[in-house]
Amino acid sequence: KPISSFALQNNPNFDPYISLxxxxxxxxxxxxxxxxxxxxxxxxxxxLDKPFKFVGEPVxxxxxxxxxxxxxxxxxxxxxxxxxxxxTRFTSQGSFGLxxxxxxxxxxxxxxxxxxxxxxxxxxxxxxxxxxESIKVSNLSSSSMVLNNxxxxxxxxxxxxxxxxxxxxLSTFDSKRPFSPILTYSIDLLEMWxxxxxxxxxxxxxxxxxxxxxxxxxxFRVRHVLNSMHSLPANPHKDSDGFRTGKNKFCAFTFxxxxxxxxxxxxxFAFVVLFMWAIxxxxxxVFPVECQVxxxxxxxxxxxxxxxxxxQFDKN
Numbered sequence: 001k002p003i004s005s006f007a008l009q010n011n012p013n014f015d016p017y018i019s020l021x022x023x024x025x026x027x028x029x030x031x032x033x034x035x036x037x038x039x040x041x042x043x044x045x046x047x048l049d050k051p052f053k054f055v056g057e058p059v060x061x062x063x064x065x066x067x068x069x070x071x072x073x074x075x076x077x078x079x080x081x082x083x084x085x086x087x088t089r090f091t092s093q094g095s096f097g098l099x100x101x102x103x104x105x106x107x108x109x110x111x112x113x114x115x116x117x118x119x120x121x122x123x124x125x126x127x128x129x130x131x132x133e134s135i136k137v138s139n140l141s142s143s144s145m146v147l148n149n150x151x152x153x154x155x156x157x158x159x160x161x162x163x164x165x166x167x168x169x170l171s172t173f174d175s176k177r178p179f180s181p182i183l184t185y186s187i188d189l190l191e192m193w194x195x196x197x198x199x200x201x202x203x204x205x206x207x208x209x210x211x212x213x214x215x216x217x218x219x220f221r222v223r224h225v226l227n228s229m230h231s232l233p234a235n236p237h238k239d240s241d242g243f244r245t246g247k248n249k250f251c252a253f254t255f256x257x258x259x260x261x262x263x264x265x266x267x268x269f270a271f272v273v274l275f276m277w278a279i280x281x282x283x284x285x286v287f288p289v290e291c292q293v294x295x296x297x298x299x300x301x302x303x304x305x306x307x308x309x310x311x312q313f314d315k316n
Contacts (some may be wrong), residue, residue: 008033013066013217021045021090033205035213036074043205044213045090048220051197052189057224058161065155065218066173069111069148076111077204078128079157081189082106084197095132096203098271103130105192106158107168107183111148112207123147124166127185129218131191138168138183141186145170152216164188 008014011031020026023037024044035044052059067077078096090100095114098104106128115121116184117133123141125135142148147153152173159166167181200220204213 009123014217015048016218017049018218019047019049019087021087023045024248032214032216035077035202035215036211038207040210041205043096045087045201045203046215046218047087047199047201051199052222053195053197054161054193054196057191059222059224060159060161061220061222062156062158063200063218063220064157066152067073067109067155068107068150068214068215068216069204070150070153070211070213072122072206072301073150074111074148074206074211074213075204076109077202077213077215078106078108078110079104079155080201080203081193082199082201084199086199086201095206098132098203099191101130103189103196105189106127106132108134109134109147109155109170124257125170125183127166127183129187136183136185140170143182145172147205148211152214161190165248 008026009016010019013031014033020033021041022035024033024035024046026033027039033044033046035046036042037044052061063079065079069076075095079100080096082101086101095112095117096106096108098106108128110119110124110126110128111122113119114132117131119126119134120137121139121141123138123146124134124137128134145153154171154173154175156169156177157167158169164186166184166185166187169181171177171178196266202215206213225251239305244272
């Protein structure tokens with residue numbers, strides 16, 4: 001049976017309705033969850049109470065959590081996607097308590113070198129599918145990061161249903177979300193899970209009880225997307241209603257900006273047309289030319305006529 005998690009329901013750093021199993025506990029006056037105890041062996045599980053399905057509309061998810069691992073002989077910590085009923089079978093046997101499980105997806109932050117599953121060092125991130133032998137691994141020693149030095153670390157895990165791409169990011173606690181993932185893997189989770197209910201949890205196990213695992217925050221979001229739309233990783237700090245509201249505001253702003261831009265372009269085009277028309281009309285217009293008549297020539301003709309009449313009158 002799960003341990004009471006009333007303290008987490010009022011903690012804004014955690015999703016509500018998280019159950020604690022095994023040795024997981026919230027100490028008095030503390031805002032974080034301690035997954036392992038000082039006795040050996042020890043294991044603890046944080047599990048979201050509400051499952052989800054990958055069947056139907058494409059499902060993308062995004063999760064963000066902060067944790068720390070103290071030095072010692074421990075397996076580390078893992079984010080797992082497990083089928084319904086896993087919580088009843090959860091034990092401290094095997095790495096991350098997954099002994100005997102034949103269907104799961106795990107992102108392990110491993111601090112134990114296990115030659116049986118092909119671990120090449122005790123400081124790596126691996127993606128596990130139905131087996132503790134990772135199908136893809138990222139060596140953190142090459143990036144100068146240490147998992148079990150006791151310092152808080154932050155991880156982001158995103159799955160995009162349209163590209164079927166799983167991405168893992170890791171940074172120190174005070175750093176921003178890295179642009180490039182530290183580990184990527186292409187997988188169709190709909191094909192893997194089908195119509196089964198999927199639960200999400202964070203697990204940590206310790207072999208000799210000399211190390212401790214702490215979780216300081218955990219947010220998880222699922223986003224259902226229509227088949228005609230492109231899926232983006234959900235924001236773990238916003239619910240689906242908030243995401244839709246922000247999207248509507250963005251669409252309204254885009255429409256208004258487009259309308260203003262289109263009106264301006266139309267006015268500019270009309271001005272250019274009128275200007276060109278005015279130039280063409282002025283070039284083809286014909287203006288009348290004024291003809292000036294010399295008053296002296298007209299007077300000279302009149303004088304000749306008068307003179308001739310006078311001469312003719314004298315003869316008579």
